[in-house]
Amino acid sequence: MNFAEYTKLAFNALRTNKVRSLLTMLGIIIGVSSVILLVSIGTGLQNYVTEQFASLGSNTIMVMAGDVDVSQGPRGAMMSASKFEISDASDLESGSDAIKQASPMVQGFGTFSYDGNTVSTEVWGLWENYFDLAKYEPEYGRIITQNDVERSRRVIVLGNKPSTDLFGEGVNPVGKKLTLNDIQFEIVGVIKSKGGGGAMGSADDFTAIPLTTAMRQFNQDRPFMIFVEANGPDDVAQAQQDAERILARRLKDDEFTVLESTQLLETITQFLNVITAALGGIAGISLLVGGIGIMNIMLVSVTERTREIGLRKAVGATPRDILMQFLIESVILSLFGGAIGIGLGALGALGINQFVTTSVTLWSVLLSFGFSAAIGIIFGVAPAIRAARLDPIEALRYE
Amino acid sequence: MTTLLRISNVSKEYKMDGVVFQALDNVSLSIKKGEFVAIMGPSGSGKSTLMHIIGCLDRPTSGKVYIEEHDIFTADDAELAEIRNTHIGFVFQQFNLLRKTSAISNVELPLVYAKVSPKERKERARAMLIEVGLSEKMGNFPSQLSGGQQQRVAIARALVTKPSIILADEPTGNLDSKSGRDIMTIFQNLHDKGSTIVLVTHDEDVAHHAKRVVRIADGKIISDGKPSKRT
Numbered sequence: 245m246n247f248a249e250y251t252k253l254a255f256n257a258l259r260t261n262k263v264r265s266l267l268t269m270l271g272i273i274i275g276v277s278s279v280i281l282l283v284s285i286g287t288g289l290q291n292y293v294t295e296q297f298a299s300l301g302s303n304t305i306m307v308m309a310g311d312v313d314v315s316q317g318p319r320g321a322m323m324s325a326s327k328f329e330i331s332d333a334s335d336l337e338s339g340s341d342a343i344k345q346a347s348p349m350v351q352g353f354g355t356f357s358y359d360g361n362t363v364s365t366e367v368w369g370l371w372e373n374y375f376d377l378a379k380y381e382p383e384y385g386r387i388i389t390q391n392d393v394e395r396s397r398r399v400i401v402l403g404n405k406p407s408t409d410l411f412g413e414g415v416n417p418v419g420k421k422l423t424l425n426d427i428q429f430e431i432v433g434v435i436k437s438k439g440g441g442g443a444m445g446s447a448d449d450f451t452a453i454p455l456t457t458a459m460r461q462f463n464q465d466r467p468f469m470i471f472v473e474a475n476g477p478d479d480v481a482q483a484q485q486d487a488e489r490i491l492a493r494r495l496k497d498d499e500f501t502v503l504e505s506t507q508l509l510e511t512i513t514q515f516l517n518v519i520t521a522a523l524g525g526i527a528g529i530s531l532l533v534g535g536i537g538i539m540n541i542m543l544v545s546v547t548e549r550t551r552e553i554g555l556r557k558a559v560g561a562t563p564r565d566i567l568m569q570f571l572i573e574s575v576i577l578s579l580f581g582g583a584i585g586i587g588l589g590a591l592g593a594l595g596i597n598q599f600v601t602t603s604v605t606l607w608s609v610l611l612s613f614g615f616s617a618a619i620g621i622i623f624g625v626a627p628a629i630r631a632a633r634l635d636p637i638e639a640l641r642y643e
Numbered sequence: 644m645t646t647l648l649r650i651s652n653v654s655k656e657y658k659m660d661g662v663v664f665q666a667l668d669n670v671s672l673s674i675k676k677g678e679f680v681a682i683m684g685p686s687g688s689g690k691s692t693l694m695h696i697i698g699c700l701d702r703p704t705s706g707k708v709y710i711e712e713h714d715i716f717t718a719d720d721a722e723l724a725e726i727r728n729t730h731i732g733f734v735f736q737q738f739n740l741l742r743k744t745s746a747i748s749n750v751e752l753p754l755v756y757a758k759v760s761p762k763e764r765k766e767r768a769r770a771m772l773i774e775v776g777l778s779e780k781m782g783n784f785p786s787q788l789s790g791g792q793q794q795r796v797a798i799a800r801a802l803v804t805k806p807s808i809i810l811a812d813e814p815t816g817n818l819d820s821k822s823g824r825d826i827m828t829i830f831q832n833l834h835d836k837g838s839t840i841v842l843v844t845h846d847e848d849v850a851h852h853a854k855r856v857v858r859i860a861d862g863k864i865i866s867d868g869k870p871s872k873r874t
Contacts, residue, residue, distance in 0.1 A: 249755060260743050555739045558700065559800070560728020560756035562721040636700050640739065 245565050254573040261545075265577060268541045271534025272581025272619065273588060276612045278527035280589025281596070283608040286520025288601035293512055303344075303477060304377065305484050307336075307470040307491065311498040326466040327499045330455075332491065333371070333470050340486030342479040347374040348467030350458045354424045354451065358410045358417075365406045366450045367424065369458020369467075375435075377473045385418035385433030388454050392432075396456040400429040404437035404448035425461060429453065472502075480504055524608070531612070534581065535619035542574050542627035553631050554639025567632035574624025575617060582616030647807050647839055648674040648697060653706030655692050655862075666692040667703070668862040674808070674841065679834040681842045681853035681870070689862040691812075694843045698810045699727045711807060728756050732801030736813040738793045740785040740800075747772060747781040750799045757804060771799035775829060791822030798829060802838075809833065809840045815849055827852050847871075 258265040309326035328348065336346035350369035355362060374380075375387040383404070392399050400422060402410075411417040421428050438447040459465060474483035487502045546553070553566055561569075586609055593602040655667040666689045674680055684690040695701040696708055699715055700723075708715035710730050718726065727733075732753075740749045750768035759767070772781050775795040785793050794814060801809055811830065815823035831852055834840055842853055850856050851870050858866040 245756060245758065256744075551737075551739065552741055555735075555741070556752070556756075557724065558698070558727060558733050558739075559753040560724050560804075562724040562756075564721065565724075565756060637695055640735070 245561075245568070250568045250572045251576070253569055254576050257545075257569075257573055258576065264541065268538055268577055269581035269584065271537035272531065272578050272616050273534075273585040275527065275531030275534040276582050276585025276616055277587075277589035277592060278530055279524055279612045279615075280586055280604060280608055281592045281602075282523035282527045283520055284589070284593040284602040284604045285596065285600055286516065286523050287603040287605050287608070288597075290513060290516045290520065291603050292601045293516065294509065303474045303480055305472040305474065305480065305487060306503045307332075307472060307487060308501045308503060309468060309499065311501060326468045327495055328467045328470060329494075330467060332494070333467070335490055336470065336472055336487055339490040340483060342474055342482035342486055344473045344475045345373045345377055346473075347371045347377050347471045348455060349374065349469050349471060350455060350462060350464050351468050352458060352462040352464075356406065356410060356422045356424065356451070358420070358422060361410045363406045363409045365403070367458065367462075368450055368452045369455040369462070370452050371455050374452075374471060377471055380435045380438075382433040383436040384416040385431070387433055387435075388452060393454040393456055396460060397454055398427060398429045398457060399432045399453065400424070401433045401435060401452045402431060403435050403450040403452075406449065406451055407434045424453075427461070528615070531615060531619065534616075535578070535623040538574050538577055538620065539623035539626060541577075542570060542624055543630070545573075546570060546627045546631045549631075550634065550639045550642040553634050554636050554642065557634070557636035558640060563632040566634075567628045570628035570631045571621065571624045574627070575620035578616045578620030578624075579613075582613050585616070586613060645676045646673050647676050647711060648672075649707070649709040650696070651707045653696060653703040653708060655689075655696065655701070656704045665862050667696070669706070670859075670862070670864055672857065672864065672867075674839065676807075676839055677834075677837050679830075679840045679842070679852070679854045681844060681850035681856045682859060683844060683847075683850050683856055684859035685845065688860045690843055690859050692862075693859060694810065694812055694841075697808070697841060698731050698733060699723050724756070728753055729804060730807040732804065732806035732809045734794070734797050734801050734809065734811040734814045736816040738785070738790075738797045738817070740793055740796055742785055745782050745784060746777060746788065746796045746799075749785070749796055750803050752800060753804045767803055768799070771803045772796070774802070775799045789822070790818050791825055794818060794822070794826050795829065798826070802833070807839060809838055810843075811840065812843045813845075814842070815844075815846070823849070 307328075309328060330348055333346040333348040336343055348371060352367045352369070353364070354367040355364045368374075370388060372388050372390045372393055380387065382401075385401075388399065388401055391397070402417070407417055411420075416434070417431050418433060420431050422431060423429070435448070453461070455467070472483060472487055474480045481504075484502050484504050491500050491502070556566060590604050593604050596602050650670060650672045653667055653670045654665070657664045657666055670689075670693065682690050682693060692701070696703055696715070699710065699718075702708075702716060706716075710726060713726050713730070715723070715726070741752070747765065747768045750771055751764045754764040754767060769781065772778060775798055777792060777795055777799070780788060780792060785796070788796065809830075814830070815826055818826065827849060830840055830842070834854075840853075842849065844850055853870060856866070856868065856870045857864055
């Protein structure tokens with residue numbers, strides 16, 4: 245007997261017991277669709293986080309003061325006293341082909357009031373190139389210019405959040421004045437919102453003034469960190485190495501840490517990978533239960549069809565013929581269940597997509613399809629072997 | 644004439660609950676091509692065991708069994724299946740048709756395992772059903788057929804592979820007397836055309852159709868000859 249004959253035979257048998265076949269498949273359908281669904285949620289979460297990081301600039305390298313541990317996050321750097329010089333930024337830019345630009349930053353804190361509204365937020369002292377480096381664009385007005393930095397102008401650019409909190413949404417505050425430590429600053433621009441923010445804190449909650457102005461204002465003579473942008477994603481590793489080499493000429497090993505933003509991303513991605521795997525694993529258990537359901541029904545089916553097996557053997561079916569007949573039956577059950585499950589899971593993921601980002605991945609589809617085929621074989625083998633081993637005489641006598 | 648089946652010094656023992664039961668005790672028998680043999684005996688006499696051995700469903704504990712050139716004693720399960728497929732045509736008391744399967748598909752079944760192409764299968768099954776007088780019932784399920792018709796489907800199934808021996812186990816046991824006579828007429832006709840038929844029965848009237856009657860009791864052949872005259 246060839247494969248086509250076995251398949252035809254199996255389909256006929258399954259058609260004869262439509263309701264039972266469907267109920268047996270249900271276990272696999274639920275298992276596979278929940279694997280697809282849960283993995284799509286996990287993957288969607290990962291994609292979301294990755295996108296958020298990409299919006300902050302994936303080519304960005306952060307040079308921090310002191311010996312920073314990645315797991316503590318970038319804010320750990322604020323604890324150490326900085327040994328950086330402004331010239332370090334220029335040295336970085338000129339010292340490596342992999343580095344596009346470097347931007348030193350001074351950080352302070354400010355409380356601003358306008359018309360009864362008060363906000364407290366970070367005040368960043370920046371070079372004009374920071375906005376290009378971190379991909380900030382003005383919504384109203386302009387960003388800080390080289391001229392502002394050179395002349396230590398008292399101008400301030402607002403992030404979207406303090407602007408909204410102080411002046412309301414959709415209001416252009418350019419030209420208005422804010423007071424920082426008794427000194428008046430003129431608002432020259434508002435930065436377009438990046439939304440979200442997540443792990444790094446909101447990307448919209450800050451204000452920015454020229455670096456030179458900030459150093460005077462906060463009485464700091466050293467930048468507390470330097471942002472470095474590599475020429476492209478492929479240059480990040482080289483840029484990181486070069487930055488370490490250039491800074492090591494002047495600074496001790498524990499006086500600075502060069503951190504790739506992807507390193508932080510990796511830590512988070514690893515964590516999300518574990519969550520995705522755990523979700524998939526839990527769903528996998530229901531797939532296993534579905535497989536046991538198939539085995540159960542196939543065992544019942546073998547018992548029920550004992551006489552049929554006996555007759556088939558009497559008219560010339562070999563043990564292998566009988567084995568294949570039952571094995572292919574259970575494989576068809578699990579494969580059909582798997583296919584329906586994938587369809588339902590993808591449909592469910594599409595539905596949930598309106599509330600949580602989901603992403604149906606090829607690997608989860610292939611994995612659960614392969615897994616359900618494997619389940620059909622593994623859990624079909626025992627009943628099929630039992631059928632193949634039946635003694636034809638006993639089987640024909642079976643009532 | 645050619646000897647189709649040769650059984651020499653065959654014994655078969657069963658172990659049940661540790662007690663050895665001798666179902667066949669040193670039985671020898673040969674059947675020639677074209678013979679119509681009835682095997683008779685009360686239940687427990689060993690006639691079923693003998694039939695299973697003739698039908699290659701079982702191997703003897705000791706002794707030799709040959710169907711044409713095939714040695715049953717040394718054949719493995721797959722080889723036995725092939726021998727049954729090509730050499731034996733079974734007709735059972737219970738008909739043993741596949742339910743929810745049409746008459747023609749039931750007849751085709753042995754040819755499926757003989758690896759005959761679907762087209763040829765259909766043609767040969769059709770021809771056989773016409774021969775047993777069921778040309779109108781080919782697409783019917785067994786549940787839509789009378790007992791006699793079902794048994795005729797079973798006979799068509801047994802004949803479709805052109806087997807060396809037709810082995811019928813109480814073929815009329817589940818039928819009314821009219822249907823039973825019809826079935827025996829079919830066997831009679833098959834015998835007239837040269838088929839070799841082995842009939843297992845405990846019914847003297849049925850055995851009377853045969854040309855040779857082998858009587859068995861307590862695992863031994865007690866007589867082998869022409870059927871006794873009807874009383």
